[in-house]
Every structure is written in structure tokens, then in C-alpha cells.
Amino acid sequence: MATPLTAEQMLTKLTAEGLTVHEYPGWKTHNRDDETGKAFGPVVGVLIHHTAGRNDKDLCYRGRTGLPGPLSHAWLGKTAGLWLLGNGRANHAGLVDLDVVNALRAEVSPLPKDDQANTDGNDCLYGLEIENLGDGQDPYPVEQYRRAVLWAAALCRAHGWSERSVAGHKEVQPGKIDPSFDMDVFRADVRAQLAKGPTVVVTAPKPTPSRPRVDLSRLVAAARKDPGAAQGHVTYMAGTNLVEAALVKEGLLGRRYAGDGSFGSLTRDAYAKWQRRLGYSGSAADGIPGMTSLKKLGAKHGFDVVA
Numbered sequence: 001m002a003t004p005l006t007a008e009q010m011l012t013k014l015t016a017e018g019l020t021v022h023e024y025p026g027w028k029t030h031n032r033d034d035e036t037g038k039a040f041g042p043v044v045g046v047l048i049h050h051t052a053g054r055n056d057k058d059l060c061y062r063g064r065t066g067l068p069g070p071l072s073h074a075w076l077g078k079t080a081g082l083w084l085l086g087n088g089r090a091n092h093a094g095l096v097d098l099d100v101v102n103a104l105r106a107e108v109s110p111l112p113k114d115d116q117a118n119t120d121g122n123d124c125l126y127g128l129e130i131e132n133l134g135d136g137q138d139p140y141p142v143e144q145y146r147r148a149v150l151w152a153a154a155l156c157r158a159h160g161w162s163e164r165s166v167a168g169h170k171e172v173q174p175g176k177i178d179p180s181f182d183m184d185v186f187r188a189d190v191r192a193q194l195a196k197g198p199t200v201v202v203t204a205p206k207p208t209p210s211r212p213r214v215d216l217s218r219l220v221a222a223a224r225k226d227p228g229a230a231q232g233h234v235t236y237m238a239g240t241n242l243v244e245a246a247l248v249k250e251g252l253l254g255r256r257y258a259g260d261g262s263f264g265s266l267t268r269d270a271y272a273k274w275q276r277r278l279g280y281s282g283s284a285a286d287g288i289p290g291m292t293s294l295k296k297l298g299a300k301h302g303f304d305v306v307a
């Protein structure tokens, strides 16, 4: 029993295990928890699948008619590497055998036979879809297989589980045949990986480039208040300075009027010129920033806008 990893923990643990992780846009909030009213977790193990197809990363993210995505937490391409598709509840396991789930939870080996489909495996199992035709002929490139082992080992290590918390879909749901490789061999490889320790020293998470943000409502308050207040009145220093610097670069505001953090009347005039340049007129070009005009200014000069 364990609390599912957060998205950030997932990234940290997989990376620490030696995986290069690709992030599908939106994966951190892509799940089925709200739609089903059933939260993901506690988790008891990891489940391995093959996709029985090709180029099905998008399909596994989106899902298909009658089975909305994500169809797994991660997708492992034949050559495209490991991609995170979802965080939370995913539609990968379906109804599975409760005896097997209990055995995974207790780390009993060997697993009992899966002869019933009587509990929801999506409640408690992480899922990995491996891109493979699943016809028993299609080979798993060694790099792909290695990544599958690392993925399973990373999650086991994160939760303090052994390889006995790992199962194939074919071992938990009657009638399933995936994955098309021997799960005892796979578990032995996970066990060996767990004994070795993470292959990469844990380092600080990679910094992501961040852009400054301007809060529109605070900027509007400044543009309304500062011109009529005492000379140099400051309502919103950081945002005003970013906007003034952009207006200077646009040639709409003299450099010496920028940078004091006050959205004074000259700044308002300059902003009105920016609005007219975008095609606004009349009261739409009154120098009070609007979302569209501010976003366009930010896009050109390196800041984001929040409402």
C-alpha cells in the first residue's frame, strides 16, 4: 500500500534510475480521477503491457471510443524512448483478479492464477505500454527492453517494493496475452537492477527556462492609479518595469521615463500608442492594458501574462 507518486516525484525517480524521460504535453494533469469519481491509489504494483500496434503514443494518451485516455502512465516506444502520458488514474488494467492484486500487495511469489476479473486494476496499478506488435514475432530492441526494466525498477525502488510487485497484464486479467515476453525473466532483470542501485547519481532537477510574468489585473490597477497620484507613485513595480522596458524597445517611451516602477501618464500615453499600433482606437486605446495587447507585447519582449 502506498501513496502514488506526484508528477515531480515520478520525474525525479525515473531520472535517478537512469532513464531519459520525455513528457507528453499535459501529462501531469491527465488522468481519469475526476471523470470516474475514483481517486488513483493506494498503489500496490506495476503492470507491463504491449500495445499490439505501432506509433500509438498519441492513441495511448487520448484513448479510443469507449475507452478514454490515458491508457497508461507511460508509453515506451520501440525507438522513441519513454514518454509520460498521465499522472493519476489511467485506463490500462481494467477488471483484474483480486487474488493476484492481493498477492502483489503482499509480494507473494509465484502469483496465483488469474481466473477471475473481479476488481478494478486501475485503482492500484501503474501501467507501462510497450510499443510492440505483440504477435510473438516482433522483437523488443535491447534498449527498449532495458528502459522497461528501469521504469519498473524505479517505481519499485520509490515505494520500497521488490520485483514481486511487478506483473504482466496476462498475469492479472484472464484472456490477456500481453506482454509477449516472459515475466519471470523480466522480474529477474528488475531484481538485478534493484540490487545495483540507481544508475545515475541523483542531481538537482534540470532547470527549466522561466520567463517573468506580468499580472494583468495588478498592471491595470497601476495604470489607473499611478497617473493621478503623486509623482512617482508605485502600485506594481515589477510588472510596470517590464512593460516600460518593452515600450522603450518599441520606441514608444523615452528611456529616461522607464524603470521607476510608476505607471505614470507618459507610460499610459506610450501604452495607448502600442494599442493604436495594434489597430485599436477610441476607448480601446486608452492606455489601460488589456489581455490581448499585453500578451502581444510580452510575446515580443520576453514576459508572460497572467490574469
Ligand SMILES: [Zn+2]
Pocket (backbone or CB within 6 Å): 048, 049, 050, 092, 169, 176, 178
Ligand atoms: Zn494490456
